[in-house]
Amino acid sequence: MATPEEMAESMIRNLPEKTGKSLDQWIALLNGQSLDKHGDILRWLKTEHGMTHGFANLVSIKFREGDQPPAVDLVAAQYAGPKAALRPIHDALMDAVTGFGGDVELAPKKTYVSLRRAKQFGIVQASTRTRVDIGINLKGAEPTKRLEAAGSFNAMVSHRVRVASVDEVDDELIGWLRAAYEGAGK
Numbered sequence: 024m025a026t027p028e029e030m031a032e033s034m035i036r037n038l039p040e041k042t043g044k045s046l047d048q049w050i051a052l053l054n055g056q057s058l059d060k061h062g063d064i065l066r067w068l069k070t071e072h073g074m075t076h077g078f079a080n081l082v083s084i085k086f087r088e089g090d091q092p093p094a095v096d097l098v099a100a101q102y103a104g105p106k107a108a109l110r111p112i113h114d115a116l117m118d119a120v121t122g123f124g125g126d127v128e129l130a131p132k133k134t135y136v137s138l139r140r141a142k143q144f145g146i147v148q149a150s151t152r153t154r155v156d157i158g159i160n161l162k163g164a165e166p167t168k169r170l171e172a173a174g175s176f177n178a179m180v181s182h183r184v185r186v187a188s189v190d191e192v193d194d195e196l197i198g199w200l201r202a203a204y205e206g207a208g209k
Contacts, residue, residue, distance in 0.1 A: 064082070098136060116192055119200070158180030
């Protein structure tokens with residue numbers, strides 16, 4: 024099943040065939056209008072240009088995102104400024120996780136990176152200036168001093184590991200992530 028991001032990309036690729044214009048062309052047209060509310064943009068695209076609701080919704084969302092950085096830049100933003108020293112931890116984790124298999128999907132969000140297979144198995148988040156939190160879905164695993172229950176950290180994961188240096192990206196942590204990855208394929 025395609026992710027929402029993959030579905031949006033497919034719609035963007037199909038815009039010229041289905042609507043006669045590319046996303047950039049629609050955005051340029053919208054820039055010439057004095058529309059900024061989602062409903063107003065939808066109404067204009069549907070009534071003035073005969074666009075279907077799905078395509079109008081997509082164009083409106085992309086137009087209103089404006090200068091949002093692409094997904095690749097979300098990671099750079101997470102590790103900018105005072106959190107820059109944490110980037111090697113992130114990179115070491117990504118190197119290890121992508122080695123699990125070709126079906127690993129890294130889905131950057133504004134504040135974290137989602138680790139997915141058939142479903143999410145973990146997240147990587149630069150939580151403070153001195154620590155990266157790794158959320159792991161290991162339902163049924165007993166918490167330990169290091170592999171703590173997620174608690175209020177994030178409801179999308181069952182456990183959390185706090186990592187303050189790249190040396191802590193060790194076999195034990197990678198083993199927990201691998202177990203979560205294997206469980207996410209079921």
